[in-house]
Amino acid sequence: MSDEWKEPAADKTEEKSWKLLEKAVLAGVQEQRRARRWGIFFKLLTFIYLFVALVMLSPAFDLQKSAARGQEHTALVEIRGMIADEEAASADNIVTSLRAAFEDPKTRGVVLRINSPGGSPVQSGYVYDEIRRLREAHKDIKVYAVIADLGASGAYYIASAADEIYADKASLVGSIGVTAASFGFVDAMGKLGVERRVYTSGEHKAFLDPFQPQKQEETEFWQNVLNTTHQQFIESVKKGRGDRLKVDGHPELFSGLVWSGEQALQLGLVDKLGNTSFVAREVIGAKEIVDYTVQESPFDRFSKKFGASVAERLALWMGFQGPSLR
Structure with a gap:
């Protein structure tokens, strides 16, 4: 069983x-x-x-671009994103694009299409100076800055070098100022019982160290550096805009504020309202637009963004951000 x-x-x-x-x-x-x-x-x-x-x-792709450049056209140069070294909107890329546009015998006019919050005062200054040099060398070719969503700080610095500035009525324009950001961790370190040890050769070598208390004379010195950079910015804008800028009665013009395109028109920050195609068609008189912007490969863009992101995170972790036209 x-x-x-x-x-x-x-x-x-x-x-x-x-x-x-x-x-x-x-x-x-x-x-x-x-x-x-x-x-x-x-x-x-x-x-x-x-x-x-x-x-x-492929050659066919190049031929297509060459065919477009074979007739009189409006040359387009994009200034998009942060203006900084190693970025798409670096001075090297923008200047290279501008020179190519001016040297083409079929170029009737140049449009700087801007959508940028600004960035490095050095990079912006390089581009500003080059635009003025190219305008002087090619008097028959005018430069028009066209601000899309944003043309602020260093981006407006560059725009002020153009013959005329256009914007949409809702564009954000201005921010003529300089900023440098940092953090202070002195009290936090004291509470944690952490001692900061810095060895330098030079009395003020570590004056931007966020882990040490601020000194009055060093704070004043750094403020003077920012004030000097701000004044350089103001003088360049005044030189570029001339009498069109409504300085009298508007002390806030250089305070770092931003305005809509409609308000900027009243202040003389822009000349007229309009977009890129309007400027090409109605102002320059060449509706065919050819893009001269230096194009980077997707791999290069990824590499630069990754490297810039790592560098930015390190800077934030260290608690310091250098002078910026933003």
Whole structure:
């Protein structure tokens, strides 16, 4: 009788083992299918990327751009994002684009299409000086700055070098000022019982160290540096805008405030309201627009953004941000 009961129990155990084995095999097959699908997806993605890159580098693509440049046209140079070294809107990239636009015999006029919060005063100053030099060397080609969403601080610094500035009625324009940000961790370190040790050669070498108390004379010195940079900014804007700038009665003009395009028009910060196509068609008289902006590869853009992001995080962690026209 015991043998009769053992046989069904053994059969059930064997059946469970087969079911477990079957599930394991099915799971393995499903995992292989999933891995195969992802493999196909990434291969397809790589193929699309290479195909697009080949098209952009192909002679046919260059011929298409050359054909557009074969007739009189409006030259476009984009200033987008942060104005800083190693960024898309670096002085090197902008200046290279501007020189190419001015040197093309078919260029009727140049449009600087701006959508930027500003950035480095040095980079902005380089571009400002180059625009004025190119205008002097090519008196028959005028430069028009067209502000899209934002043309503030260093971006407006650059725009003020143009012959005329256009904006949308809702654009944000101005922010003629200088800023430098930092943090102070002295009290926090005292509460944590952490001692800061800095060894320098030079009395004020570590005057921007956020882990040490501020000294009155060093704070005043740094403020004078910012004031000097601000004054350079103001003088450049005045030189570029001339009598169009409504300075009298508007002391807030250089205070760092921003205005809408409609308000900026009343203050003389911009000349007229209009967009890029309007300027090309109605002002320059060449509706064909050719983009001369230096284009970076997607890989370069990713690398620079990653590097800039790491550097920015380190700067914030250290608690210091240098002078900026933002």
